[in-house]
Amino acid sequence: METVDINVNMGPQHPSTHGVFRMVLTIDGERVMDVEPHIGYMHRGAEKLSEEMDYRQAIGYQDRTDYLAQFMNEQAYCMAVEKLLDIEVPERAEYIRVILCELNRIASHFMFLGAFGIDLGHFGTSFTYGFREREHIQDIFEEVTGERLMYSYFRPGGLVWDVPDNFVQRVRDVLPKSRQGLQDLDMLLTGNEIVSVRSRGVGVMSAEDAVSWGLSGPLLRAAGVEWDLRRDKPYSIYDRFQYDIPVGTHGDVYDRYLVRVEEVRQSIRIVEQALDQLPDGPIMPEKMPRKLRGPEAEIYSAVEGARGEYGIYLVSKGGDKPYRLKMRSPSFCNLSALRDMTIGNYVADAVAILGSIDIVLGCVDR
Amino acid sequence: MMLALTYDVGNIWLDSLLGLLAIIVLMTVGALALIWLERKVSARIQMRLGPMRVGPYGLLQTLADAVKLVGKEDMRPRSADRWVFELAPFVVFVPAFVAFVAIPFTRDWAVAFLDLGLFFIVAVTGLSFVGFLMAGWASDNKYALLGGLRAAAQLISYEIPMVLSLIAVTMIVGSLNLSDIVIYQGRVPLFVWQPLAFFIFIVAALAELERQPFDIPTAESEVVGGPFIEYSGIRWSIFYLASYTNLIVYSLLGALVFLGGWDWPLGREAGLWLQVLLTFGKTMFLILLFMWVRFAMPRLRIDQLMSYCWKVLIPLAFLQIFLNGLVLVYGWPDFTLLLTSGAGLLLAGYIVDRTVRADPRTLRMVPANPGAAEPAAADSAGS
Amino acid sequence: MLGILKSMYVTMNAMMRKPVTIHYPDHHRDVPQRDRAFPILLWDKEVDEPFCTGCHACERACPVECMTVVMKDNPLHADGKSERRKIVDQFWIDYGRCMRCNICVEVCNFEAIAMNNTWAGHELSKFDRNDLVLDLDQLLSQHKQGKIDAWVPE
Numbered sequence: 001m002e003t004v005d006i007n008v009n010m011g012p013q014h015p016s017t018h019g020v021f022r023m024v025l026t027i028d029g030e031r032v033m034d035v036e037p038h039i040g041y042m043h044r045g046a047e048k049l050s051e052e053m054d055y056r057q058a059i060g061y062q063d064r065t066d067y068l069a070q071f072m073n074e075q076a077y078c079m080a081v082e083k084l085l086d087i088e089v090p091e092r093a094e095y096i097r098v099i100l101c102e103l104n105r106i107a108s109h110f111m112f113l114g115a116f117g118i119d120l121g122h123f124g125t126s127f128t129y130g131f132r133e134r135e136h137i138q139d140i141f142e143e144v145t146g147e148r149l150m151y152s153y154f155r156p157g158g159l160v161w162d163v164p165d166n167f168v169q170r171v172r173d174v175l176p177k178s179r180q181g182l183q184d185l186d187m188l189l190t191g192n193e194i195v196s197v198r199s200r201g202v203g204v205m206s207a208e209d210a211v212s213w214g215l216s217g218p219l220l221r222a223a224g225v226e227w228d229l230r231r232d233k234p235y236s237i238y239d240r241f242q243y244d245i246p247v248g249t250h251g252d253v254y255d256r257y258l259v260r261v262e263e264v265r266q267s268i269r270i271v272e273q274a275l276d277q278l279p280d281g282p283i284m285p286e287k288m289p290r291k292l293r294g295p296e297a298e299i300y301s302a303v304e305g306a307r308g309e310y311g312i313y314l315v316s317k318g319g320d321k322p323y324r325l326k327m328r329s330p331s332f333c334n335l336s337a338l339r340d341m342t343i344g345n346y347v348a349d350a351v352a353i354l355g356s357i358d359i360v361l362g363c364v365d366r
Numbered sequence: 367m368m369l370a371l372t373y374d375v376g377n378i379w380l381d382s383l384l385g386l387l388a389i390i391v392l393m394t395v396g397a398l399a400l401i402w403l404e405r406k407v408s409a410r411i412q413m414r415l416g417p418m419r420v421g422p423y424g425l426l427q428t429l430a431d432a433v434k435l436v437g438k439e440d441m442r443p444r445s446a447d448r449w450v451f452e453l454a455p456f457v458v459f460v461p462a463f464v465a466f467v468a469i470p471f472t473r474d475w476a477v478a479f480l481d482l483g484l485f486f487i488v489a490v491t492g493l494s495f496v497g498f499l500m501a502g503w504a505s506d507n508k509y510a511l512l513g514g515l516r517a518a519a520q521l522i523s524y525e526i527p528m529v530l531s532l533i534a535v536t537m538i539v540g541s542l543n544l545s546d547i548v549i550y551q552g553r554v555p556l557f558v559w560q561p562l563a564f565f566i567f568i569v570a571a572l573a574e575l576e577r578q579p580f581d582i583p584t585a586e587s588e589v590v591g592g593p594f595i596e597y598s599g600i601r602w603s604i605f606y607l608a609s610y611t612n613l614i615v616y617s618l619l620g621a622l623v624f625l626g627g628w629d630w631p632l633g634r635e636a637g638l639w640l641q642v643l644l645t646f647g648k649t650m651f652l653i654l655l656f657m658w659v660r661f662a663m664p665r666l667r668i669d670q671l672m673s674y675c676w677k678v679l680i681p682l683a684f685l686q687i688f689l690n691g692l693v694l695v696y697g698w699p700d701f702t703l704l705l706t707s708g709a710g711l712l713l714a715g716y717i718v719d720r721t722v723r724a725d726p727r728t729l730r731m732v733p734a735n736p737g738a739a740e741p742a743a744a745d746s747a748g749s
Numbered sequence: 750m751l752g753i754l755k756s757m758y759v760t761m762n763a764m765m766r767k768p769v770t771i772h773y774p775d776h777h778r779d780v781p782q783r784d785r786a787f788p789i790l791l792w793d794k795e796v797d798e799p800f801c802t803g804c805h806a807c808e809r810a811c812p813v814e815c816m817t818v819v820m821k822d823n824p825l826h827a828d829g830k831s832e833r834r835k836i837v838d839q840f841w842i843d844y845g846r847c848m849r850c851n852i853c854v855e856v857c858n859f860e861a862i863a864m865n866n867t868w869a870g871h872e873l874s875k876f877d878r879n880d881l882v883l884d885l886d887q888l889l890s891q892h893k894q895g896k897i898d899a900w901v902p903e
Binding site for chain 3: 407409410411412413414415418658659661662663715718719
Binding site: 006007008009014015016027030117118119120121122123124125127128129132188189192193194195197198200224226228230231238239240241242243244245246247248249250254255258259262346347348349351 | 408411412413414508509511512516578579581582585586587588589590660661662663664665666667668669670719727728729730731732733734735736
């Protein structure tokens with residue numbers, strides 16, 4: 001009998017494409033024969049806009065790329081500008097940045113854990129559990145920065161203002177809640193046999209392939225490569241904390257999930273250490289120029305974002321604006337491996353694999 | 367309305383009309399209440415409030431939704447196959463509705479006491495997959511097609527273990543009459559004698575109802591509602607109504623066949639309202655179980671669903687039938703039924719557990735900065 | 750099987766706990782003091798005039814160019830009642846464009862602009878986009894009426 005493969009257009013209004021992502025699946029029955037991803041539905045020209053802004057103004061646009069790990073984006077951008085202008089960041093500011101970044105990583109991973117459950121077919125239960133925990137952390141962010149999503153709190157040189165007086169106590173109160181919430185999600189998903197059969201051996205990516213595709217972050221670590229910018233290209237003050245880097249053994253969807261669960265625990269550890277060591281002091285350098293003017297230079301600074309290496313490549317031709325600002329977004333680079341991972345799997349797996357990449361469309365399209 | 371079921375006018379046509387009317391009202395109100403209940407249960411499981419706005423605790427929310435749905439435009443894609451598309455909701459709805467006719471709610475309270483009641487219900491509810499297939503095919507939508515095919519495959523497959531588990535029960539009772547089956551359970555309900563069959567029934571019912579973990583035909587995150595994707599307004603709400611009616615039917619069936627219906631533990635001489643209460647309570651128990659499972663489970667994949675049916679449930683159902691046959695032929699006492707069936711269930715659990723649970727996977731933990739200051743030893747300067 | 754039972758246990762456990770959500774339009778959660786909604790202008794109650802001198806600092810610093818400021822000579826200064834020689838004449842903020850980055854508050858030398866930290870600042874849905882462009886009176890009114898305890902950093 002003659003059979004025809006059919007094209008199924010998944011997205012951009014599909015509930016499980018994590019935003020406005022579109023993939024055209026060629027399916028033979030339930031099996032995916034080909035995937036063609038289409039991106040660009042959320043392109044806002046953040047790179048070009050940043051070229052029009054001076055170094056202080058552009059901070060608002062950094063939040064809006066990876067809108068689930070905003071502090072990391074700000075951190076990368078501020079580090080680039082600080083490197084360009086040769087500014088020393090005060091100790092206290094560095095500590096607060098680390099605390100907020102790691103809290104942000106926890107929040108982002110909770111979002112992933114919740115959404116991952118939905119991709120595997122949970123009727124929202126995992127999602128609400130993840131959101132519940134993320135909410136506690138966002139409350140802290142709101143108390144510190146005043147915003148719930150687009151913080152624009154870091155500034156080249158330090159922070160825009162100091163944290164509230166009860167900040168340390170608030171974070172200490174929230175961390176046990178996060179632990180408890182993580183345990184809930186862990187019990188709900190990790191041991192569940194259905195999650196296990198759905199995600200084990202699906203979307204396998206070997207370490208060599210992962211490196212060739214330029215993957216980074218949890219995907220790379222799940223594939224078995226020990227690579228964490230916080231350890232291997234130390235920035236900020238990450239060399240002062242003890243933590244473990246979880247590395248997967250199989251490189252499948254299940255490993256990516258486990259790596260993220262473990263990263264939440266490690267982030268909690270880092271936050272606790274940073275809270276213990278948090279010094280007093282200024283949050284901005286004494287002598288900050290009113291107008292930030294950089295020399296002619298090319299700078300690349302990268303941080304270990306929640307999704308992988310978030311880098312800012314900044315070209316300055318002098319003046320108060322960058323000549324070119326390129327964002328190396330982890331979602332975009334990780335997404336490039338989608339086709340390789342998906343072909344040959346079932347339609348349901350395609351959704352799970354896409355979910356395991358944990359893309360943020362604002363970060364893909366910028 | 368309820369009295370209509372027992373009201374005997376004497377005219378057979380009038381009687382059946384009144385019975386049907388009662389069923390329609392009962393079913394619609396029941397489905398509306400269940401939709402509200404499901405939303406509340408899901409809300410509580412997910413630590414939300416659920417509907418709160420319309421009426422006290424949102425009780426009238428589904429009514430408001432129903433009014434909205436009826437008021438919506440009934441849209442049909444231009445390329446859809448008109449008659450198939452428009453008839454599909456009713457083909458799904460009618461079997462669920464007809465199945466009600468044969469269900470005895472109490473000792474002498476049913477629209478029709480059929481000697482082949484069980485057979486009738488199973489035969490009739492098995493028809494609903496045709497409607498899903500029609501909807502999937504006629505919508506001229508690829509998601510709907512995928513969903514319709516999935517529904518057909520799943521519903522036909524899971525019909526078999528369900529029927530086999532019911533056959534195991536009828537072997538013991540020796541009758542297909544639901545009243546006889548309930549009366550047989552006056553002393554001990556059948557889920558005690560037949561735990562394996564009960565388990566198979568529950569799983570197969572979950573699959574027939576297309577609820578998590580078997581909601582593959584309508585999978586929200588994959589085929590976005592499957593066969594229903596092109597439906598709107600009243601036709602969509604008929605699909606919805608049918609799914610909740612099916613929930614009631616299967617729960618009632620489970621309550622009657624396995625949980626002792628209106629008989630156990632109060633005896634068949636208990637008052638009418640006590641009997642109603644018993645049936646209602648047991649049905650609610652099963653419904654809540656189905657809802658609870660729905661919000662605790664992710665979804666299986668289609669191939670896993672199929673292999674679970676054909677490689678696990680059907681062999682186990684045959685095992686149950688075989689064990690029952692053994693006990694009945696040799697006339698062993700009743701408790702051997704429990705022993706053999708329970709042993710079968712444990713064996714099944716063990717086998718499934720061994721196959722599904724792979725080695726617990728651990729990650730390699732690479733310590734970073736082992737030389738960094740210990741958290742305890744760190745000088746906590748400042749706040 | 751064990752994992753499935755665990756999942757069931759977790760969900761039942763959650764069912765027994767109190768819901769974490771609140772019934773939003775009827776109940777509002779407290780917003781922190783630093784809450785950032787949209788920028789508003791502050792009113793100098795001692796002199797009975799706006800703090801804003803119309804110096805265009807915020808207008809220049811705004812990344813999305815949502816502000817328009819017009820400056821004028823201060824009539825009260827001529828009378829000797831105020832120390833401000835110049836004062837704001839017209840001020841528009843397009844809330845539809847504002848991205849709430851707080852830069853205007855930072856650059857202001859007179860602490861004349863602050864972010865609205867009340868719920869009124871968040872619930873701004875309008876039927877017409879043009880209604881989101883607020884003029885001077887609207888921007889000043891909330892602080893003038895004492896509805897806002899504005900938080901200005903430092």
